[in-house]
Amino acid sequence: MAAITFDTLKYANKLKAAGAESRIAEAEAEALAEVFELNLKEVATREDLKQMEDRLNERLDTRLLQLEQRMIIKLGGLMVVAIGAVATLVKII
16 A cells, blocks of 8 residues: 655645644644544555456456356367267168
């Protein structure tokens, strides 16, 4: 996870420039920094999403390969049955 940075000094200075008292501006900046620290720890980054996409693509590729193999086996079995049926019909007729 990438760290999300929050400049508390810059934020407090902006509040002071807007007319907030110094102690209130600093307390609000610290409180907001705590909120960011606690609540944004689990935010997924682009890299996290890319890794998840890669894992899902691998699983999908594996599943599709297994499906393809099963379909080939079933088609082969159907062909054997069909050829047997045709051969039997040819002998009968």
